[in-house]
Amino acid sequence: MNSDFESSQEEELSQTYRIELDKKAAKDFKGLPSDIQKRIKEAIDKLQYDPRPPGCKKLKAFQPPMRIRVGDYRILYEVDDLEKIVYIGGIGHRREIYGD
Template identity: 35%
Template sequence: MIHPPCVGYTVVFADEATKDLKKIDRQTISKILDKIKLLISVNHSNLNIKKLKSKNLLYRLRVGDYRVIYSIKHEKIIIYIVAIGHRKDIYQKLDKRIL
């Protein structure tokens, strides 16, 4: 398990992440939102989560060919969704947002 379960946490989307979702088809959005809901469940150990090595305190949730990049703000009890996108370009998109 990469990080402890975040039961009771609130999921907050960055404005850019909300814009990212609008560019994705409805069926994929539904799958992405279902996986995000599982992040705040008691047992999320079966999710494909990795801590990003080059990015400080960011995690990657895999949803098919799409990736959800997020951070956990334990002091505020928040999961903060930073970016959502296709695996081919999400990391370049993330680099531009962080710089």
């Protein structure tokens, strides 16, 4: 019984994605109010386990090509399934994030 639990934990860990924030995303994050930072961090942490959660959207002709919403804020990112990496390319208010 315990070995089944351990093997399922190992399998889950092997399927997690590493999160990488580029310099712009890190700067964007630091500039947010602390309550928003907390919500954004929770959403980013969840991407480790499911890089395409319900509600995510594939953007057309835009880099990075994926987006999740956290209230009025957006997290723009790209998923590398081979390397198991989620690259966070932008974080910001919906009015500002797409203009850069």
